[in-house]
Amino acid sequence: MSEILSISQLNITPKNDIHRFLVKQVNLKLNAGKTTCIVGESGSGKSLTALSIMGLLSNQLKATGNISFQGLAINQLDNQSMQTIRGAKIGMIFQEPMTSLNPVLTVGYQIGEPLTTHLGLKGEALRSRIAALLNQVGIPPERADSYPDELSGGQRQRVMIAMSIACEPALLIADEPTTALDVTVQAQVLTLLDELKTRMNMAMLFITHDFGVVADIADDVIVMFRGEIVETGTREQVLNYPQHPYTQALLDCVPDVQGLKTLKPIDYAWLNHGAIA
Amino acid sequence: MSDSILSAHHLVKTYTQRSGRFGFGTTQVKALDNVSIKIKAGTTLAVVGESGSGKSTLARCLLQLQPIDSGEVIFQGQNLAKLDKSALRDIRKNLQMIFQDPFASLNPRMRVSEIVGEGLLVHGIGSVKERLLQVHQMLERVGLTAADAQKYPHQFSGGQRQRIGIARALILQPKVVVCDEPVSALDVSVQAQILLLLKELQHEMGLSYLFITHDLRVVRHIANDIIVMNKGQVVEQGSVENIYNAPQQAYTQQLLQAIPGRKAA
Structure with a gap:
């Protein structure tokens, strides 16, 4: 099993308030062919962690620590060198397929952009690669000439996926990619991502707040709370035998399909009083 | 079983869309196609379906926030679709709505006391003092404080805003x-709080809910009955038990299959 990404001692603070930690002491490792889910509530630092890998943090924020991608310290790179990695070796899918595509460009053009930029593909070679990518995500290749508004939400998210895997990245970061989709479409997109991960032997970092999605797609799970990792483990460990009080409390909030369990909201006062060291 | 408190029969609602080159053509979209429902007193009826299935149109048509093309909505023996404006306003005291987006559904320029108390004001209930007292009691009932009445919506989190929306809906009893x-x-933790609050309030105030959602896990925890909608039509309806344990229609089975997390845990 080969290690693709390793983060150690990552701290993120606002530049003007370096004692307020938005992300604190985060360590994680991602391996080829494995999906790691980061779960947590809004404000837990899961998206900031992902953005810091891509070097896309707001310039109001300051990150310290080490992010090593295939042995390269990517958090030390300047923006120009980072450009050669972003989109080529690390792909990213965002939550909102309606707003992350450019409405005035055809989807074929948008899928082709990273191919031209990073691989220098042109003409017939470019066209056939775009067609192959659309095929791979289950969209008829002739839709390359369509504009985003001519596609459904699920199709747009498939286009986003085609763009993000165009250069066969070693790492794919997906930030809540199915949150805006209907359940049936969500199920299709999750299956597709899982297939692509296996076929291309990618490492996938999958951010979500939905434990149902975690159960479907994760190999490993990281639970974040107020900027810190409180628990890591395999899917079975974390979902079936949660160790940390916060993970247990979070799982108690999740409605089950059988309707058997009693929902219990998180008692933050209790968590603050000693339940978390 | 309990009596029906609100029922609708053969609702039809058609939207006309411009289509074709330069929008010269028109196409008809049937948002509601002969939909009939019945909410039993003191229970929750969940409406599930994917986006575009017509579930929000159904909600708006039931409350006459949108005119219907044909059909009838019966509440307290009256057909709401036939009532004039002032009669409808009177009856609307009994029919309230809680919206999805707690960020967009509260006027940012109004204080919480004005937002929650507006219904009382509109219907001329009580003096200024009495209204404020009722607002304070309602806020405390939904887990906020009387002091919150002086604040503006932006000073609250998403879950707190949803509590304000609930207080606004329930103040007219x-x-x-x-x-x-x-x-x-x-967030899932806040979701659990709000679901429990809604259940408690239902019990205390004898409320009947029409609960629109696309999340079939939430339905299981709050509803007594379900209708499944697809493309403006009711595909299947029945008790929660029956629909989850023995879905009859292929579409319902497909929806249940797609619930994330079914195969593991």
Whole structure:
């Protein structure tokens, strides 16, 4: 099993308030062919962690620590060198397929952009690669000439996926990619991502707040709370035998399909009083 | 079983869309195609379906926020679709709505006391003092404080804003509350709080809910009965038990299959 990404001692603070930690002491490792889910509530630092890998943090924020991608310290790179990695070796899918595509460009053009930029593909070679990518995500290749508004939400998210895997990245970061989709479409997109991960032997970092999605797609799970990792483990460990009080409390909030369990909201006062060291 | 408190028969609602080159053509979209429902007093009827299935249109048509093309909505023996404006306003005291987006559904320029108390003002209930007292009591009932009445919506988190929306809907002591995806925009921990609050209030105030959602896990925890909608039509309806344990229609089976997390745990 080969290690693709390793983060150690990552701290993120606002530049003007370096004692307020938005992300604190985060360590994680991602391996080829494995999906790691980061779960947590809004404000837990899961998206900031992902953005810091891509070097896309707001310039109001300051990150310290080490992010090593295939042995390269990517958090030390300047923006120009980072450009050669972003989109080529690390792909990213965002939550909102309606707003992350450019409405005035055809989807074929948008899928082709990273191919031209990073691989220098042109003409017939470019066209056939775009067609192959659309095929791979289950969209008829002739839709390359369509504009985003001519596609459904699920199709747009498939286009986003085609763009993000165009250069066969070693790492794919997906930030809540199915949150805006209907359940049936969500199920299709999750299956597709899982297939692509296996076929291309990618490492996938999958951010979500939905434990149902975690159960479907994760190999490993990281639970974040107020900027810190409180628990890591395999899917079975974390979902079936949660160790940390916060993970247990979070799982108690999740409605089950059988309707058997009693929902219990998180008692933050209790968590603050000693339940978390 | 309990009596029906709100029922609708053969609702039809058609939207006309411009289409074709330069929008010269028109196409008809049937948002509601002969939909009939019945909400039993003191229970929750969940409406599930994918986007575009017509579930929000159903909610709006039930409350006459949108005119219907044909059909009838019966509440307290009266057909709401036939009532004039002032009669409708009177009856609307009993029919309230909680919206999906707690960020967009509260006027940012109004204080919480004005937002929650507006219904009382509109219907001329009580003096200024009495109204404020009622607002304070209602806020405390939904887990906020009387002091919150002086604040503006932006000073609250998403879950707290949803509590304000609930207080606004319940202050007139309604009989039926339509909840349009009330927990979809919330974190799972906050979602659990709001679901429990809605259940408690239902019990205390004898409310009947029409609960619109696309999350079949939430339905299982709040509803007594379900209708499944697809493309403006009711595909299947029945008790929660029956639909989850023995779905009859292929579409319902497909929806249940797609619930994330079914195969593991």
